[in-house]
Amino acid sequence: MTTKHVIATAHTRSIKNRFARRFLRSLLKMKRSNRLGTGFQSNEDIRKRNTQRIKTAADRSMARVVGPRKIWSRALLFKLRNRARIQVGLRNRCLVSKKKKVQRKEKKVQVISREPNRADNLRKLVPGGDSMDICSLLEETAHYIKCLATQVKVMQSIADLYST
Amino acid sequence: MDLTTGSGPELDETGLDSLQLGEDIRHLIAAPSENASSFTALLELPANQAVELLHSDSGRKQYPNLTFPSNTALLERAAIFSVFHSSNSADSSSVPSNSSSKSLEKGSAVKCEQLETETYLDSCQPLVSDPTVDNSAPNARPSSKRKEREKKVKAASKKSKSESSQQEEEKLPYVHVRARRGQATDSHSLAERARREKINQRMKLLQELVPGCNKISGTALVLDEIINHVQSLQRHVEFLSMRLAAVNPGMDFNVDSLLAAESGSLIDSNFPNMAMPLMWPEAQVNGNRHQFQQHWQFDSLQQPVWGREEDSHNFITPENSHLSYDSSANSASLHSNQLKMEGRMKLHQ
Secondary structure, eight states, X not given: OHHHHHHHHHHHHHHHHHHHHHHHHHHHHHHHHHHHHOSSSXXXXXXXXXXXXXXXXXXHHHHXXXXXXXXXXXXXXXXXXXXXXXXXXXXXXXXXXXXXXXXXXXXXXXXXXXXXXXXXXXHHHSTTGGGOOHHHHHHHHHHHHHHHHHXXXXXXXXXXXXXX | XXXXXXXXXXXXXXXXXXXXXXXXXXXXXXXXXXXXXXXXXXXXXXXXXXHHHHHHHHTOOSTHXXXXXXXXXXXXXXXXXXXXXXXXXXXXXXXXXXXXXHHHTTOOOOOOOOOOSHHHHHHHHHHHHHHHHHTTSOOOOOHHHHXXXXXXXHHHHHHHHHHXXXXXXXXXXXXXXXXXXXXXXXHHHXXXXXXXXXXXHHHHHHHHHSTTOSSOOSHHHHHHHHXXXXXXXXXXXXXXXXXXXXXXXXXXXXXXXXXXXXXXHHSXXXXXXXXXXXXXXXXXXXXXXXHHHXXXXXXXXXXXXXXXXXXXXXXXXXXXXXXXXXXXXXXXXXXXXXXXXXXXXXXXX
C-alpha cells in the first residue's frame, strides 16, 4: 500500500499544478470575454451565468488534465461538449422561432438495466457511472474523489487570493 | 530457549529466534499483500506462529511445544471458520482440496454466488488475541494435531506462493486462483471470490481516501459515507465557483499577475524562468504596472526563501518599505501581493 500511496501523492501534485494552470487560463479567457461582451444583462444574471461558466471551466479543465485515461473524465468531457452544443443549438433555434420546442437528443453510451443496487446513488454522482460495473465504479470513484479534492484545494486558494 | 509454561513474552522470544525465516515469509507476503486477500492477511497475522510452524516442519520439535497449543487453537479456529462457509469438513478436505484445486487452475472465470470473504477476514481479527490467552494452556496435545498443523503449513506455504503467482497472472483475462483450504473449489466460486476480493481492495482504498471511514464496518455504511463525501465535494466546488464569480468582476488586472503568481508558486524550480517572461509582456501591456514589475523583481530575488514558512516575516517587512509609493492602487496591489505570498505558502503545503 505504501508504494501506491507514494505514487498517488506524486501524481496529485502534478495534477494540481496542471489543473491550476489550466483553470487560471480559462478564467482569464472568461474575464476577457466578459470585458468585451456584456452590458445588457443585470448583475445577478451575469453572476449566475458566470458561476455556471466557472464551474464548467473547472470541470472541463480537470477532465482535460486527467485525460482520456479515466472513464469519468471521458464521460465528463462528453457531457460538457454535448451541453455546449445543445446550448448553442438552442440559442440558434431560439433566434429563428420561439414557438417550436426543441427536442434534445440524448446520446447514452450504454443502457444497462440492473436491479436497484446500493451503489446506484454513487453512479449518479460520478460522471459516466451508469455504464460501469461495481468494480471499476469503485476505482473510478477513488480517482474522482482525489481529483475533486485537488480541484477544491486549488479553487479555494484562488478564491482566497482574490478576496481581500 | 527455555521450555517454561508460556506467557506472552515467551512467544516473542521464539519468534525472534526464528526471525530469519519470518523475514523470508514476510517478503513472500509483502508482495501480494498489496492486493491482500483475506488468506494472506490470515497468514500475516500469525506470522510468528507460521514461522514456528515451518520451523517445526524442519525438525525442531522441542521448544515450540508450548507455543503450538495456541497455534493449533488458532489454526483450528481458522479451519472451522473456513469450514463454516462450505460443506467440506476440515480434516478430510485438506488433501482433496489441494488436488482438485490444481485441476481447477486451468479453469476459466465464470461468475457464481457465494458467501462473503469479508466475514472470513473479520473472523481472523479476534483470533489474534487468542494466542495470548491460550498460551497459558498446557502443552498436552496429541501428535495428530501436529500432523494437521503440518498439512496446514504445507498448504499455507503453497497457497502463499500461489497468491504471489496470482498477482502476476492478474493481468490476464483469466484469473487462476487456488482454492483455499476448506473452501469450495468450484470454478464459479473461485472467480466470484477473486472478483469479491478485488471489490474489497477497492473499498479499502476508498475507506482510506474518505476521512472518517476507517472506523465504519460494513460496506453499506461505507458506501453511504463515500456518497456523502462526493456530494459534499461537488457542492464545495459549486460554492467556490459562486465565490469566484462574485469576486471576478472586481479585480481586473490582478488576474494576469495572479496567473504568474500561481504558476510560479506551483512550479517551484521553474519560477525564476517563468515569472520573468510572464512578467514583461504584462508590464508592457499596462502602463501603470511598472510598480508590479518592481514588486516581482523583488519577489524573484527572494524566491529561494519562499519555500519556508518562517520567512514570511522577511517578505512583509521589506514590502512595507514600498508603501512610500502612495497610490491607492499600489497599496491595494501591495496588500494583494502579501496575500499572494501567504497564499503561496498555503499552496506549498
